[in-house]
Amino acid sequence: PQFEEPKDARRADVTYDDIGGLGNAVEQVREMVELPLRHPELFQRLGIDPPKGVLLHGPPGTGKTLLARAVANETEASFYHIAGPEIMGSQYGESEKRLRQIFQEASQNAPAIIFVDEIDSIAPKRENVSGEVERRIVAQLLTLMDGLEPRQNIVVIGATNRRDAIDEALRRPGRFDREIVIGVPDQKGRQEVLAIHTRGMPLAEDVNMEEIARTTYGFVGADLGALAREAAMDCLRRILPDINLRDGIPSEILENLSVGQADFLSALKRIQPSALREIMIQA
Numbered sequence: 680p681q682f683e684e685p686k687d688a689r690r691a692d693v694t695y696d697d698i699g700g701l702g703n704a705v706e707q708v709r710e711m712v713e714l715p716l717r718h719p720e721l722f723q724r725l726g727i728d729p730p731k732g733v734l735l736h737g738p739p740g741t742g743k744t745l746l747a748r749a750v751a752n753e754t755e756a757s758f759y760h761i762a763g764p765e766i767m768g769s770q771y772g773e774s775e776k777r778l779r780q781i782f783q784e785a786s787q788n789a790p791a792i793i794f795v796d797e798i799d800s801i802a803p804k805r806e807n808v809s810g811e812v813e814r815r816i817v818a819q820l821l822t823l824m825d826g827l828e829p830r831q832n833i834v835v836i837g838a839t840n841r842r843d844a845i846d847e848a849l850r851r852p853g854r855f856d857r858e859i860v861i862g863v864p865d866q867k868g869r870q871e872v873l874a875i876h877t878r879g880m881p882l883a884e885d886v887n888m889e890e891i892a893r894t895t896y897g898f899v900g901a902d903l904g905a906l907a908r909e910a911a912m913d914c915l916r917r918i919l920p921d922i923n924l925r926d927g928i929p930s931e932i933l934e935n936l937s938v939g940q941a942d943f944l945s946a947l948k949r950i951q952p953s954a955l956r957e958i959m960i961q962a
């Protein structure tokens with residue numbers, strides 16, 4: 680096919696267990712996306728149409744892509760990932776053609792989920808764009824969504840962190856008429872996310888995840904993932920002086936390797952919550 684398949688081969692591994700701190704957003708996605716894809720007969724029997732489009736709305740790095748991948752994987756649906764800014768092809772008509780190809784492929788491989796990341800970049804409010812290209816792409820996306828039949832078993836999931844920047848025509852009934860808020864995690868949520876990102880790590884006994892969760896106000900899932908990785912790197916740096924890179928690592932060192940509270944605290948000095956970074960860039 681001309682259009683490249685989802686690039687991320689890891690998607691097959693993502694499950695609901697890899698997602699933390701999103702409260703009932705996971706349940707909402709399951710009801711709106713998984714249920715109709717798995718059991719269209721329920722909706723037929725009730726005489727209602729399942730949603731064609733669901734909008735995930737929330738700040739960057741909160742897990743929107745992760746959630747879309749997880750629901751595709753758990754539903755055993757094909758997954759098509761469209762990166763908003765990338766699809767804006769340079770040649771005339773190229774982007775619309777790619778969109779049509781994706782929808783067509785999805786219908787051949789249904790049940791399917793088409794994930795449109797940063798949908799605000801392809802479908803900004805029409806009055807806000809001077810570009811003819813954007814206008815045509817929005818029109819094409821709308822036509823394709825209007826043409827989806829319930830029995831085709833395709834759901835389009837859009838993601839944005841700027842809900843108000845999206846063309847309202849996209850949010851009419853039969854299009855992206857359901858919305859799920861993906862928020863910044865609270866302390867309990869942060870602890871859940873930290874548990875996920877450290878579950879494969881040997882943790883020292885002194886690690887106090889509750890404290891780390893408490894002191895990471897404003898951190899989103901992506902920040903917490905970065906924090907966990909950095910803490911592990913700090914642990915590595917600590918033992919570096921004791922090893923000779925040319926030799927094998929002595930099993931004694933390998934077995935005793937563990938990430939401690941101090942590693943998390945030193946990593947914390949370097950990792951800034953992304954929301955704060957954005958404010959600092961804007962300022």
Ligand code: ATP
Pocket residue numbers: 697698699700701738739740741742743744745746796838840872875899900901902904
């Ligand atoms: P963007 O708007 O920038 O596309 P996003 O909301 O789609 O962001 P993801 O791409 O899903 O965010 O998150 C990036 C990475 O951060 C994930 O692959 C995962 O490692 C981690 N992550 C983000 N949110 C969560 C979460 N709720 N639980 C666990 N890990 C998370």
